Structures are given as C-alpha cells and as structure tokens.
Amino acid sequence: MSVVAKTTDSATAGAREYLTFRLDQEEYGIDILKVQEIRGYEPPTRIANAPSFIxxxxxxxxxxxxxxxxxxxxxxxxxxxNSFTVVIILNLRSRVVGVVVDSVSDVMELTPDSIRSAPDIESAIDNSCILGLGSVGERMLILLDIEKLMSGLDMGLASTSE
Known part of the structure; x- marks a missing residue:
C-alpha cells in the first residue's frame, strides 16, 4: 500500500525513477518501468548472421x-x-529483450528540473534515443529512451507486426 502511495506522490511531483548502469566509464539511466528483472550474465546461444552486438x-x-x-x-x-557483468531484462511493448551491461548501480529518482537536454553531438547513440542528461550531485547520467533504441531498424529486433 505504501509503495502505491509513494508512486502516486512521485507522479504528482513529475519525478521518475531510473535504473542506472555502467558501460565502460559512462553511467546511463533507463526508465525503471521498462525493467522486468536483472540477471547474472550467462553465455547465450549464438544466432548465425546476427549483428555482432547481438x-x-x-x-x-x-x-x-x-x-x-x-x-x-x-x-x-x-x-x-566478470562477476559484475549483468543482463537487464527489459519488457518493451510486447517484446522481451536482454541487454548486457558492465554493472548496475542503483535506482535514482529524478525530477524534471534535474534533467538537461543532451548536446547535439555525433555519437554512437542516435540523439533521438537520448532523453537528456540527469544530474544528481556530482553524478551525470545519460538518460536513454531504451524502447526507441531497441526498436531501431539497425537493431534487427523490430517485429514485422509493428
């Protein structure tokens, strides 16, 4: 009951919760509501002719x-x-996808005023998949629109029914 009340209070303040994870030296955040579970890494069954990142x-x-x-x-x-490597299982629309990351940090609540727009620079991530940059103290998070990122045509995960 208190979890529902806390969620309602957060929603009225406009705050959202993000699961934070590390890739190399960078820290990223994704909407906690897209996360189904977090698992330890186990080698998957390889698929022939799949892109190298799958x-x-x-x-x-x-x-x-x-x-x-x-x-x-x-x-x-x-x-x-290694022992810190984890797979975040995401539930995106009607699709379940796992993403391998170096480590999961924590869940952070960010208010709209703690999120800045991302600079328009060339990067490995399509700028339309970056929601913004969240700051909490000295920490800077790159907030991802994980659903948009995972549904990009280059991912090879798009369903033909969509």
Missing amino acids: KGVVNLRGTIVPIVDMRLKFNCAQADY
Whole structure:
C-alpha cells in the first residue's frame, strides 16, 4: 500500500525513477518501468548472421530472449565478462529483450528540473534515443529512451507486426 502511495506522490511531483548502469566509464539511466528483472550474465546461444552486438538468445522461463551487448552497440572498448557483468531484462511493448551491461548501480529518482537536454553531438547513440542528461550531485547520467533504441531498424529486433 505504501509503495502505491509513494508512486502516486512521485507522479504528482513529475519525478521518475531510473535504473542506472555502467558501460565502460559512462553511467546511463533507463526508465525503471521498462525493467522486468536483472540477471547474472550467462553465455547465450549464438544466432548465425546476427549483428555482432547481438550476442545470441537465452531461454527465460519458456520465452526466447535476444541478448544485446550494449558495450558493442555503443562502440565501447571490449570489456571482460566478470562477476559484475549483468543482463537487464527489459519488457518493451510486447517484446522481451536482454541487454548486457558492465554493472548496475542503483535506482535514482529524478525530477524534471534535474534533467538537461543532451548536446547535439555525433555519437554512437542516435540523439533521438537520448532523453537528456540527469544530474544528481556530482553524478551525470545519460538518460536513454531504451524502447526507441531497441526498436531501431539497425537493431534487427523490430517485429514485422509493428
């Protein structure tokens, strides 16, 4: 009951919660409502002719889930798979997708006044997939529109029914 009340209070203030994770030296945030679960990394089954950033698929309780290595997608230096490496399972529209990240930090609540628009610069991430830059103290988060990012044609994950 208190969780519902807290969510309602946050919604009225315009604050949103973001799951933060690290890729190389950068810290990113995605809408916590898109996150289904967080799992330890296990090598997926490789798919022939898939883009290099799609590591393969895993069977998650009967659902076949494609696994995207965000380090490869964002052109980060190749990172080692270690005990901190995790897979964030996302529930996007009617699609379940896993993303490999270096580590998950925490869940942060950001108000609209703590989010700035992203500068218009050339990067590995399509600017339309960046919601903005969130700042909390000394920390700077790159806030991603993960649903838009994962549904891009270059991802090879778009459903033909959409």
